[in-house]
Amino acid sequence: MTAADRVLITGGAGFLGSHLCERLLAEGYEVLCLDSLLTGRVVNVQHLRDHPRFTFLQGDVTQPIEIDGPVHYVLQFASPASPKDYAQYPIHTLQVGAAGTYHALELANRKGAVILLASSSEVYGDPRENPQSEEYWGYVNPVGPRSVYDEAKRYAEAITMAYHRAHRVPVRIARIFNTYGPRMRLEDGRALPTMMAQALLGEPLTVYGDGSQTRSFCYVSDLVDGLFKFLTLDGSSQGGQDGNILNLGNPEEVTIHQLAQEIIRTTNSRSRIVFRPLPEDDPKVRRPDIRRASRFLGWQPRVSLAEGLKLVTPYFSAAVGKG
Numbered sequence: 257m258t259a260a261d262r263v264l265i266t267g268g269a270g271f272l273g274s275h276l277c278e279r280l281l282a283e284g285y286e287v288l289c290l291d292s293l294l295t296g297r298v299v300n301v302q303h304l305r306d307h308p309r310f311t312f313l314q315g316d317v318t319q320p321i322e323i324d325g326p327v328h329y330v331l332q333f334a335s336p337a338s339p340k341d342y343a344q345y346p347i348h349t350l351q352v353g354a355a356g357t358y359h360a361l362e363l364a365n366r367k368g369a370v371i372l373l374a375s376s377s378e379v380y381g382d383p384r385e386n387p388q389s390e391e392y393w394g395y396v397n398p399v400g401p402r403s404v405y406d407e408a409k410r411y412a413e414a415i416t417m418a419y420h421r422a423h424r425v426p427v428r429i430a431r432i433f434n435t436y437g438p439r440m441r442l443e444d445g446r447a448l449p450t451m452m453a454q455a456l457l458g459e460p461l462t463v464y465g466d467g468s469q470t471r472s473f474c475y476v477s478d479l480v481d482g483l484f485k486f487l488t489l490d491g492s493s494q495g496g497q498d499g500n501i502l503n504l505g506n507p508e509e510v511t512i513h514q515l516a517q518e519i520i521r522t523t524n525s526r527s528r529i530v531f532r533p534l535p536e537d538d539p540k541v542r543r544p545d546i547r548r549a550s551r552f553l554g555w556q557p558r559v560s561l562a563e564g565l566k567l568v569t570p571y572f573s574a575a576v577g578k579g
């Protein structure tokens with residue numbers, strides 16, 4: 257029997273990171289989960305800690321990463337990821353995207369590993385094109401409140417492609433659109449967990465602006481499927497640079513007002529909707545063009561928003577203490 261391939265996942269105790277740890281273990285990999293626990297949580301990986309192929313390492317990717325032995329894959333998933341979190345940790349968010357991605361790339365280069373970068377639809381900023389395809393360069397305010405995250409991800413993409421060009425590191429850049437599922441923090445400030453909690457507690461749902469801005473929400477199992485396919489995509493089947501950069505998300509676009517209504521319906525809530533000021537630079541539209549991902553990975557999401565909200569309700573019910 258050959259030893260399992262080893263994966264290092266930074267941000268492994270976060271929402272997406274912990275679901276990836278689970279999937280990678282189920283696929284037979286050895287998983288090294290690195291997390292500073294700034295926004296990640298031990299409880300997300302508690303059930304994995306006795307697994308013989310799982311190791312938790314507490315550490316911050318803004319410092320150099322030292323790992324003994326082979327590493328076959330590096331997944332750079334460390335970063336505060338909600339607008340509320342990156343507003344609270346602006347400098348650290350920039351540092352994680354910049355120094356953190358640099359250290360992850362250095363490790364991948366030293367170990368001869370494939371690296372998968374968790375990038376974001378935020379690289380498109382407040383887009384002037386809808387849907388957004390990978391060819392779109394984005395419309396980003398470089399000095400606005402969201403710039404600490406947007407520009408960090410743009411820098412992370414740039415340095416990832418630089419390592420690919422200069423050192424031939426095999427790279428995958430996943431531009432991840434809004435994703436939801438169990439283990440999202442109730443207090444992370446994002447629309448979906450905030451409004452789920454409000455609906456379940458019978459409090460008013462806070463819609464920012466007039467609620468006409470759109471987002472497209474992907475259920476976590478679909479996203480993890482796409483990420484796993486991307487990670488393990490045979491490099492030789494890639495056609496030029498295109499296959500290095502993929503949008504991953506669900507193209508089912510809804511207004512935030514519709515999302516609030518759908519959440520009220522799903523949870524049988526009697527809550528009403530209240531309107532609050534729209535945050536600065538809040539993107540007006542967001543919807544992934546996933547034709548490229550579908551071509552390269554044979555992937556597309558399966559879970560509709562209506563189904564996903566039903567699937568996630570027990571988690572949020574338990575999280576608000578009504579489970």
Ligand code: UDP
Binds near residue numbers: 464465469534
């Ligand atoms: N939003 C809202 N109510 C909330 C939280 C967010 O209406 O309690 C809006 C927010 O202004 C944005 C959308 O919902 O237009 C999605 O916000 P989120 O923070 O989930 O993530 P984003 O897609 O902006 O990164």
